[in-house]
Amino acid sequence: MSSTEKKPVIRYLYNFKFQDGTEKKFEVVLDESTLELVREDLNPKPEWTKLKYSQCENCPLPDSAEHCPVAVSLAGLVDAFSDAVSYEAAEVTVETSLRTYFKKTTLQKGLSGIIGIYMSTSNCPVMSKLRPMTRFHLPFANSLETFFRSISSYLTAQVLLMRQGQQPDWDLKGLQEIYKEVNIVNKGMADRLHQATQKDANINAVVILHSFGDGITYFIESGLTDLEPMFEVFLKKNGSSDSASSQKPS
Amino acid sequence: MNERILVVDDEESLRLSLKFKLKSAGFDVDTAVDGEEALEKLKAKPADVVLLDINMPRMSGIEALTIIRQTYPQTEAIMLTGFADFSTAIECLKIGAKDYLVKPVDTTELVTRLRSLVRSRSTELALQEVHQEYLGFLSEELMGPLKEIQTMLDQASKLAGDAEKERKKILKGAREIAAKLEEKLELVAEISRRATDVGTPGSEDISPTQLTEKLREIRKGSAH
Numbered sequence: 001m002s003s004t005e006k007k008p009v010i011r012y013l014y015n016f017k018f019q020d021g022t023e024k025k026f027e028v029v030l031d032e033s034t035l036e037l038v039r040e041d042l043n044p045k046p047e048w049t050k051l052k053y054s055q056c057e058n059c060p061l062p063d064s065a066e067h068c069p070v071a072v073s074l075a076g077l078v079d080a081f082s083d084a085v086s087y088e089a090a091e092v093t094v095e096t097s098l099r100t101y102f103k104k105t106t107l108q109k110g111l112s113g114i115i116g117i118y119m120s121t122s123n124c125p126v127m128s129k130l131r132p133m134t135r136f137h138l139p140f141a142n143s144l145e146t147f148f149r150s151i152s153s154y155l156t157a158q159v160l161l162m163r164q165g166q167q168p169d170w171d172l173k174g175l176q177e178i179y180k181e182v183n184i185v186n187k188g189m190a191d192r193l194h195q196a197t198q199k200d201a202n203i204n205a206v207v208i209l210h211s212f213g214d215g216i217t218y219f220i221e222s223g224l225t226d227l228e229p230m231f232e233v234f235l236k237k238n239g240s241s242d243s244a245s246s247q248k249p250s
Numbered sequence: 251m252n253e254r255i256l257v258v259d260d261e262e263s264l265r266l267s268l269k270f271k272l273k274s275a276g277f278d279v280d281t282a283v284d285g286e287e288a289l290e291k292l293k294a295k296p297a298d299v300v301l302l303d304i305n306m307p308r309m310s311g312i313e314a315l316t317i318i319r320q321t322y323p324q325t326e327a328i329m330l331t332g333f334a335d336f337s338t339a340i341e342c343l344k345i346g347a348k349d350y351l352v353k354p355v356d357t358t359e360l361v362t363r364l365r366s367l368v369r370s371r372s373t374e375l376a377l378q379e380v381h382q383e384y385l386g387f388l389s390e391e392l393m394g395p396l397k398e399i400q401t402m403l404d405q406a407s408k409l410a411g412d413a414e415k416e417r418k419k420i421l422k423g424a425r426e427i428a429a430k431l432e433e434k435l436e437l438v439a440e441i442s443r444r445a446t447d448v449g450t451p452g453s454e455d456i457s458p459t460q461l462t463e464k465l466r467e468i469r470k471g472s473a474h
Binding site: 085086087089106108109142143146183186187190194197199200203204206207208210211212214215218219221222223 | 260261262263264266267268270271274305306307331332333334352353354357
């Protein structure tokens with residue numbers, strides 16, 4: 001591809017329509033191959049986006065980085081909803097090149113989807129581990145759907161690692177570690193947003209993401225086996241479900 | 251029996267993650283999507299503690315808290331909010347919430363706070379029970395026999411000069427009641443001393459629940 005040629009992109013167009021008839025639109029554009037957020041440089045950047053403003057405990061960025069990449073990515077969205085209430089009813093439409101999603105939901109639920117994309121694609125080294133999931137973004141996903149996408153994405157990475165001759169992690173311990181770190185960033189971002197907003201819509205959207213991070217550890221430890229009946233066709237092939245669960249790929 | 255926690259939040263992922271965490275910490279957990287459902291669930295089955303989101307549709311957490319404190323005074327409440335606001339926190343505490351936490355909540359810290367709340371709540375309930383039992387003892391076991399002795403002495407003093415045999419019989423009865431009373435008072439004094447000595451070296455610890463049991467035994471006449 002020549003440098004003059006435009007790179008293929010993935011677009012998510014979020015449209016929030018409120019009961020008073022007002023609408024707010026946000027377009028998220030990602031580089032299709034790297035899944036990196038394509039954004040115009042925001043100027044001037046709000047004070048709360050400075051890296052040192054409320055830096056996450058686990059931030060690996062050097063002091064030379066003036067701004068938090070996640071905060072900069074979120075600034076426009078946060079500003080648009082800074083005085084909005086989390087449970088405000090909204091009709092949210094998400095358009096992609098493949099299909100359109102629509103749901104009558106709460107603002108916080110609609111916002112959590114778009115904030116999730118921004119956070120994982122904005123070049124934060126911690127959040128980038130979730131970037132592959134954005135390729136298969138599912139607006140308005142519930143907890144189970146998000147856990148499933150997350151585990152599927154991580155296991156795909158393990159297969160690719162194995163093919164490269166490296167040691168895969170089938171126990172999902174690494175995924176739990178990722179979410180532990182991710183939740184430190186979610187907490188850090190919620191702390192920043194407390195300074196940047198007047199009401200709770202933005203913060204609660206991050207809180208939803210944080211709760212997925214909290215929940216996945218327990219889901220892996222105890223909820224995953226609840227899915228066994230769905231996978232009966234695979235489990236039967238290897239005998240009883242007990243013997244199947246003990247035959248991990250090595 | 252495990253302590254029962256009711257998680258009230260309009261967001262499914264939050265209800266689920268708290269349910270996972272609290273269940274794994276050994277609590278019995280139920281959830282409700284808003285204040286109205288919380289009240290319905292409490293009516294069907296009381297909870298020890300309610301975790302109550304403040305900003306919810308239909309009925310706010312503060313409205314629900316007000317009703318819960320009035321209707322279920324033994325149910326404690328911890329408020330959860332996405333947006334920290336000092337005046338709201340004060341309002342919640344004034345209404346009767348025990349704590350006010352800002353989301354995202356550190357679930358490990360939440361479990362610690364819940365355990366401490368449940369512990370102090372059960373101590374409080376046990377002390378209330380001792381208090382009730384003690385009041386029962388005072389009115390039935392102390393005041394009752396004293397009145398009886400008083401009546402007997404009145405009767406004895408009103409007897410004619412030649413009714414010595416009858417007077418002796420009444421006084422004997424009064425002495426017997428007084429002896430039983432003294433015995434019970436000695437037992438109460440003994441357990442009161444033990445309760446006061448709690449924590450001092452060489453003393454035997456006695457919990458509020460054990461105190462209640464001892465008082466009951468004394469009232470039944472089975473304590474030694």
